[in-house]
Amino acid sequence: MTRITRSLFTVLLSLFVLASCSGRHDVHSGQGKTVYASVEDVAAGRIGVLLGSTHDQYARKNFTRATILEYKSLPDLIMAVKTGKADAGIYNSVQLPELLHEQSELGILGKPLFSSSTAMGFKKGDQELRMSFNKFLAEIRRNGVYDDMVRRWMNNRDTRMPDIIRNEKAKRKLVVGNVFDMGLPFTAVSDNRLIGFNVELIDRFGVYLGRNVVYRNLEFGNLIASLATGKIDMIGSVLAITPERAKSIDFSDPYFDADACMFALRKNIAVPGGDSGNPDNSDVPTSFFSDVVESFRNNIIRENRWKLIVEGLQVTIVISLLSALLGTFLGGFICLLRMSKNMVFQSAGRTYITIMRGIPVLVVLMLIFYVVFASVNIDPVFVSVIAFGMNFAAYAAEIYRAGIESIDRGQTEAGVAMGFTKVQIFLDIILPQTVTRILPVYKGEFITLVKMTSIVGYIAVQDLTKASDIIRSRTFDAFFPIIMVAVLYFLISWALMLLIDRLEVRSFQS
Numbered sequence: 001m002t003r004i005t006r007s008l009f010t011v012l013l014s015l016f017v018l019a020s021c022s023g024r025h026d027v028h029s030g031q032g033k034t035v036y037a038s039v040e041d042v043a044a045g046r047i048g049v050l051l052g053s054t055h056d057q058y059a060r061k062n063f064t065r066a067t068i069l070e071y072k073s074l075p076d077l078i079m080a081v082k083t084g085k086a087d088a089g090i091y092n093s094v095q096l097p098e099l100l101h102e103q104s105e106l107g108i109l110g111k112p113l114f115s116s117s118t119a120m121g122f123k124k125g126d127q128e129l130r131m132s133f134n135k136f137l138a139e140i141r142r143n144g145v146y147d148d149m150v151r152r153w154m155n156n157r158d159t160r161m162p163d164i165i166r167n168e169k170a171k172r173k174l175v176v177g178n179v180f181d182m183g184l185p186f187t188a189v190s191d192n193r194l195i196g197f198n199v200e201l202i203d204r205f206g207v208y209l210g211r212n213v214v215y216r217n218l219e220f221g222n223l224i225a226s227l228a229t230g231k232i233d234m235i236g237s238v239l240a241i242t243p244e245r246a247k248s249i250d251f252s253d254p255y256f257d258a259d260a261c262m263f264a265l266r267k268n269i270a271v272p273g274g275d276s277g278n279p280d281n282s283d284v285p286t287s288f289f290s291d292v293v294e295s296f297r298n299n300i301i302r303e304n305r306w307k308l309i310v311e312g313l314q315v316t317i318v319i320s321l322l323s324a325l326l327g328t329f330l331g332g333f334i335c336l337l338r339m340s341k342n343m344v345f346q347s348a349g350r351t352y353i354t355i356m357r358g359i360p361v362l363v364v365l366m367l368i369f370y371v372v373f374a375s376v377n378i379d380p381v382f383v384s385v386i387a388f389g390m391n392f393a394a395y396a397a398e399i400y401r402a403g404i405e406s407i408d409r410g411q412t413e414a415g416v417a418m419g420f421t422k423v424q425i426f427l428d429i430i431l432p433q434t435v436t437r438i439l440p441v442y443k444g445e446f447i448t449l450v451k452m453t454s455i456v457g458y459i460a461v462q463d464l465t466k467a468s469d470i471i472r473s474r475t476f477d478a479f480f481p482i483i484m485v486a487v488l489y490f491l492i493s494w495a496l497m498l499l500i501d502r503l504e505v506r507s508f509q510s
Contacts, residue, residue, distance in 0.1 A: 036088070037270040039110040039262050042066065047262075048077045048086035052221040054116055054240040055090040055260055062113075072219055074183050075472035078103065081264060092238065093259040094154060098184045100263075102476045107266035112259035116242075119251040121235030123227050126250070129234065133252045136208045145204070146255075153185040153197040161195045164203045167212050174211040176202050177218045177232035177460075181473030186238050189470050192307045201255065202236045216380075216460040217470075224248050226460070229374040295480040305471050312467030313488060315381065319463065320450045320492070322385045327392025327449070334397035339404070349397070356394030362455050364391055369459045380459045388449060395445050403438035404430060436504075443500040447493045454489070464488060 036042055044065040049056040051070040059068050069086050071077040078099065080086040091099070093112055100106055122130040140146040152158040178198070180189050187196040194215060206213035216232055223239065226232045227249055238258075241251050300306045337349030356364070365387040373383060407430055415425035457466035468481040475481070 331396025
């Protein structure tokens with residue numbers, strides 16, 4: 001036990017040292033002496049964009065010599081530019097001021113690239129809801145509410161949500177797909193609640209309809225798929241109107257126009273009368289402990305961000321345990337089919353194992369959520385349990401079979417000679433020895449399952465990893481949230497390994 005504790009302490013200390021050192025030098029790992037005077041200077045470089053965005057399409061069309069790097073969230077895009085993985089990034093000019101306020105080492109490069117109109121997205125054929133939003137939008141434009149929202153969120157950079165009495169007891173729900181880490185002024189999480197221009201707009205629309213607004217936190221690339229399959233009623237994230245998207249969804253009237261700009265490290269941007277921008281005192285040395293304390297305060301304490309971690313941790317643990325439980329029993333049934341003397345049952349078991357082990361679990365997760373339960377309003381957590389449980393069952397079945405077949409047949413024959421029934425032979429002779437032999441392998445698959453649950457954010461489950469993404473969208477800290485989540489996953493795995501080790505010892509003793 002002492003050796004395990006010492007190893008744990010060493011791992012945790014190493015991770016925090018890595019976080020501190022990386023965070024302290026992240027702005028110096030870019031291109032160094034490279035200086036950009038305009039966007040043309042990056043035309044053959046590495047340009048980061050948000051996956052599936054209009055920025056992505058524009059970059060591929062207009063920067064044909066560049067290497068286009070696609071990222072699934074704004075924090076990932078920011079991290080890429082800060083650490084030099086990308087020479088520059090493209091994002092909305094409306095959101096860049098908030099970003100540059102938090103990240104003084106970044107700056108805007110050149111003039112706006114293009115402008116686009118943003119609108120809410122609705123399912124094809126749902127004209128009633130779309131027309132209702134258009135009427136609502138026209139009404140708040142007339143009575144001055146819209147102008148007041150623009151003044152507060154866009155011009156004054158206010159982050160306070162007004163008191164809007166939501167219809168939480170309303171029987172009908174309005175399920176809205178959004179990207180919680182999109183960033184202010186549109187959407188962000190503060191004090192464990194959603195804030196932003198789009199959030200206020202949708203909340204007011206819910207009151208207008210007399211419906212209870214329910215938000216789903218989705219990856220940007222999954223918004224249209226979720227709408228098309230009926231998982232959400234409308235898209236409430238920042239979504240530019242394009243002909244290609246109009247083929248899959250219907251757009252509301254535009255509610256805002258935004259420019260797209262390129263940004264890069266300030267020290268790599270040429271300024272009039274000098275070589276490049278200033279790194280803004282980023283060379284001032286700070287101590288390791290002060291870095292850790294400040295990162296902890298900024299990522300955990302401020303705005304009660306620890307609540308996001310706690311909630312995400314609970315979801316991760318629930319999905320892991322329920323998936324393992326489902327997979328353990330389902331694996332036993334699949335093993336029974338696989339070892340059956342009936343060729344039909346045996347083929348069914350073998351086919352299930354082959355399919356589940358041959359398809360990535362992320363694909364299984366997406367298929368079950370968007371295809372199998374396409375027309376069913378189902379909790380994404382429940383879908384996650386089913387997907388991971390089915391995947392785990394395939395591996396568990398083979399583990400059981402290998403354990404059972406490793407036991408000498410002579411013991412079965414001895415049991416028959418002593419008058420035992422087949423059930424008694426299995427429960428009293430085969431099963432105890434099988435459990436003892438398979439526990440080490442089962443433990444490894446269980447830990448793998450826990451780590452695989454980090455992908456559930458793709459179907460709007462706010463787990464531990466997704467909580468980290470939301471925090472990074474507010475703090476723009478490239479390293480501490482990731483290191484923190486790595487430590488928490490390690491602690492979960494370590495605790496489960498200790499638990500299974502105790503069961504293993506007891507099985508040997510018995």
